[in-house]
Amino acid sequence: xxxxxxxxxxxxxxxxxxxxxxxxxxxxxxxxxxxxxxxxxxxxxxxxxxxxxxxxxxxxxxxxxxxxxxxxxxxxxxxxxxxxxxxxxxxxxxxxxxxxxxxxxxxxxxxxxxxxxxxxxxxxxxxxxxxxxxxxxxxxxxxxxxxxxxxxxxxxxxxxxxxxxxxxxxxxxxxxxxxxxxxxxxxxxxxxxxxxxxxxxxxxxxxxxxxxxxxxxxxxxxxxxxxxxxxxxxxxxxxxxxxxxxxxxx
Numbered sequence: 001x002x003x004x005x006x007x008x009x010x011x012x013x014x015x016x017x018x019x020x021x022x023x024x025x026x027x028x029x030x031x032x033x034x035x036x037x038x039x040x041x042x043x044x045x046x047x048x049x050x051x052x053x054x055x056x057x058x059x060x061x062x063x064x065x066x067x068x069x070x071x072x073x074x075x076x077x078x079x080x081x082x083x084x085x086x087x088x089x090x091x092x093x094x095x096x097x098x099x100x101x102x103x104x105x106x107x108x109x110x111x112x113x114x115x116x117x118x119x120x121x122x123x124x125x126x127x128x129x130x131x132x133x134x135x136x137x138x139x140x141x142x143x144x145x146x147x148x149x150x151x152x153x154x155x156x157x158x159x160x161x162x163x164x165x166x167x168x169x170x171x172x173x174x175x176x177x178x179x180x181x182x183x184x185x186x187x188x189x190x191x192x193x194x195x196x197x198x199x200x201x202x203x204x205x206x207x208x209x210x211x212x213x214x215x216x217x218x219x220x221x222x223x224x225x226x227x228x229x230x231x232x233x234x235x236x237x238x239x240x241x242x243x244x245x246x247x248x249x250x
Contacts, residue, residue, distance in 0.1 A: 083203055083205060084199045084200065084203065086205065087178075087199070087200055087203050088199070090209065090213065092178070092200075092209060092212070092213070093178075093180045093200065094195075094216075095212055095213045095216035095217075096167065096169060096178060096180060096212055096216075097167060097180065097182070097195055098216045098219060098220070099212055099215050099216045099219065100149055100151070100167060102219045102223075103124060103126065103140075104126070104129075104136075104138045104140075104149055104151075105151070124140060124141070124142050124215060125140060125141040125142075126138065126139075126140045127139040127140055127141060127146070131154075133155075134152065134154035134155045135150060135151075135152050135155070136149075136150070136151045136152075136153075136154070137149070137150050142211050142212070142215060143211045143215075145171075145172070145208065145211070146171070146172040147169060147170065147171060147172070147177075147208070148169070148170040148171075148172075149167070149168070149169060149170075150166075150167075150168045150170065151165065151166070151167050151168075152165050152166055153165040153182075153184075158186055161185060161186050161187070161188075162183065162184070162185055162186070163183075163184040163186060164181070164182065164183055164184075165182050165184070166179060166180065166181055166182065166201075167179075167180045167182055168180070168202075169208075169212075171208070175204065176202050176204070177202075177203075177204050177206070177208055178200050178202060178203050178204070179200055179201040179202040179203075180200055180201075181198050181200075181201060182195065183195075183198070
């Protein structure tokens with residue numbers, strides 16, 4: 001074999017070995033074709049690609065936060081719906097209004113006072129009342145716990161025989177336990193009121209619910225007894241009048 005052939009063979013062998021070494025180094029370093037080609041990109045293009053990747057990452061994070069806030073709002077709305085259901089099932093708005101009306105709001109001769117009925121209302125004690133800018137406030141004690149009523153009826157006018165106002169209950173730490181939107185329908189004479197209320201705007205569950213409902217039910221029972229007693233007395237008078245008019249003896 002001539003010297004030229006030996007030189008050519010040695011050159012080809014060297015080239016083959018060099019290619020094999022380069023491929024082995026690329027494989028060992030884990031460089032892909034895409035990564036290898038990037039070394040030959042324009043630096044401005046590389047910076048643009050990096051900025052686009054950063055922007056996409058930020059948008060992805062923002063979408064994640066948006067989804068989290070949506071899920072949290074849905075969770076809270078479900079919990080609030082469940083708690084409003086408790087207020088509705090116990091007819092709590094009515095009982096709170098009944099207690100307020102019977103003790104704090106002037107409703108004529110049928111109002112029940114704390115010191116009446118042979119001490120049956122000893123557990124309710126009115127401590128303080130005030131009226132500032134047509135906002136009425138009443139501090140009271142029920143079953144040994146202090147509360148406050150706030151009512152803004154005088155701030156609102158009657159429109160189409162309807163008056164809207166708010167009745168709120170606070171505990172002794174100034175926390176609103178219940179905020180009831182009241183809707184009062186007034187008849188043509190402007191004397192009779194028919195009360196209804198929507199779901200509470202605020203409602204915090206606790207032992208106070210039981211005390212308010214018990215007090216309201218006591219008032220209702222006392223009022224029913226008063227009505228029965230009054231009806232009985234009226235019937236006795238009517239019986240005596242009829243006997244006298246028609247000369248009927250016992």
